[in-house]
Amino acid sequence: MPELPEVETTRRGIAPHIVGSAVRRVEVRQCRLRWPVADEVQLLPQAGALRAVERRAKYLLLDFASGQLIIHLGMSGSLRIVSRAAPVAKHDHIDLVFAADCVLRYTDPRRFGAFLWQPAGSVHKVLGALGPEPLSSAFDGEHLYRLARGRRISVKSFIMDNAVVVGVGNIYATEALFAAGIRPDRAAGRISRARYIALAEQIKAILTRAIAQGGTTLRDFVGGDGRPGYFRQQLQVYGRAGQPCESCSATLKSLRLGQRASVFCPRCQR
DNA sequence: ACTGGCACCTGGGCGC
DNA sequence: TGCGCCCAGGTGCCAG
Numbered sequence: 246m247p248e249l250p251e252v253e254t255t256r257r258g259i260a261p262h263i264v265g266s267a268v269r270r271v272e273v274r275q276c277r278l279r280w281p282v283a284d285e286v287q288l289l290p291q292a293g294a295l296r297a298v299e300r301r302a303k304y305l306l307l308d309f310a311s312g313q314l315i316i317h318l319g320m321s322g323s324l325r326i327v328s329r330a331a332p333v334a335k336h337d338h339i340d341l342v343f344a345a346d347c348v349l350r351y352t353d354p355r356r357f358g359a360f361l362w363q364p365a366g367s368v369h370k371v372l373g374a375l376g377p378e379p380l381s382s383a384f385d386g387e388h389l390y391r392l393a394r395g396r397r398i399s400v401k402s403f404i405m406d407n408a409v410v411v412g413v414g415n416i417y418a419t420e421a422l423f424a425a426g427i428r429p430d431r432a433a434g435r436i437s438r439a440r441y442i443a444l445a446e447q448i449k450a451i452l453t454r455a456i457a458q459g460g461t462t463l464r465d466f467v468g469g470d471g472r473p474g475y476f477r478q479q480l481q482v483y484g485r486a487g488q489p490c491e492s493c494s495a496t497l498k499s500l501r502l503g504q505r506a507s508v509f510c511p512r513c514q515r
Numbered sequence: 516a517c518t519g520g521c522a523c524c525t526g527g528g529c530g531c
Numbered sequence: 532t533g534c535g536c537c538c539a540g541g542t543g544c545c546a547g
Contacts, residue, residue: 248540279523279542303541320541321525336525355524357541371543398518407542414540461540483540503519506538521545529537 247318249379249412250455252303254474255324259349260298262326266343267294275338278356279319282339285362286314289341302375302411312364315371319357325350376410379448384410386442393433393441400436401429402503404448413448415505416461416483421447423482428514429507430500454479482508 247255268289276282292309299306299313305324307314316324329345339351339360351358363369377383392409393400403409405418413421422429424447427440436444455461460474481491486499486508495512 251540277524317541319524320539353524354526355539357523396517402518405541416540504521518547519545520547522543523541525539527538529535531534531536 247303247320247322248414248417248455248461249303250417250452250458250476251460251474252300252305252318252412253456254460255318256298256300256305259324259326262347263295263341263343263349264297265294266347268292268341268343270340270342272340272342273338274333274340275356278338278353279317279359280361282360283314283362285312286339286360289314295343301372302378302407303414304372306363310365312362312367315359315361315363315369316351317359317361317371319353319355319359321355322351322353322358325352374408376406376408379410379412379452384445384449386438386445389441389445390436390438393436396433398433399430399502399507400427400433400444401505401507403433404444405503405505410448412452416480417448417451417455419483419508420451420481423509423514424451426514429502429509431515482510484508 271287271289273282273286292311295307295309297308299308303317305316307316327348327350329342329348336354337350337352341349343349361369361371377388393403396403401418401422404413421444425440425444427436427444455476458474458476461476482497485497488497490497490510490513493510493512495510497508498511499506499508501507
């Protein structure tokens with residue numbers, strides 16, 4: 246489900262309901278996620294009021310005085326605000342109960358997500374080596390061009406590398422490369438500065454638009470407010486292999502890069 | 516230092 | 532209807 250726009254949509258959806266409140270009770274029905282759920286999660290009722298819900302890359306950070314709860318949604322995770330009376334479904338693994346009518350419920354069929362803990366003043370390993378946020382001024386074409394020197398991996402794998410820039414997953418990498426007219430299998434080190442400037446601009450533009458639309462709903466993504474994302478209608482190439490290019494009508498092709506489907510237009514992308 | 520490949524899971528859709 | 536196969540929005544870690 247989630248790329249950066251979906252995580253940001255989730256953050257904005259849940260924050261108004263829970264910031265300023267304390268966790269009263271924790272229910273962990275399934276502790277086997279990508280890593281075992283951090284033991285500290287059970288201590289949240291002693292952590293005082295939630296101060297903020299932040300985001301770094303695709304990680305959500307629930308900020309308490311004693312530290313931060315790090316939540317990742319993996320491939321299929323979601324967070325919803327539900328009432329305590331809401332029936333528990335098969336993959337509803339964790340509840341953080343803030344109030345009877347305000348339960349933060351984590352659902353994740355594939356269990357690739359994570360609940361980790363970062364004590365105040367320390368940096369968890371998963372957050373340690375991350376590149377810049379794509380919507381920050383630290384990220385631009387010059388940054389991409391500089392890091393790409395000497396790299397032979399495909400440009401698509403390159404921009405999906407969290408050490409290069411965070412938050413660019415398969416959907417938006419595919420879309421941004423189409424918008425910038427760059428073939429996804431081109432070697433990262435063989436792309437000009439000018440084209441990287443265009444690519445960085447497209448990454449920013451597409452992520453910004455996707456966030457404004459509430460993310461991309463493929464199967465059943467819903468934001469914290471339960472509404473689906475509407476960006477799907479704007480996808481130009483992702484999931485459209487074999488169909489005509491919206492721009493030139495050539496048949497869109499697909500190849501695999503880093504075990505991920507990569508759809509592109511053989512005429513528009515060079 | 517890079518790179519590609521694997522792992523962790525469940526569920527949906529397809530062909531037979 | 533059922534079975535086996537392939538696919539899926541992520542990413543840390545491994546061997547080469």
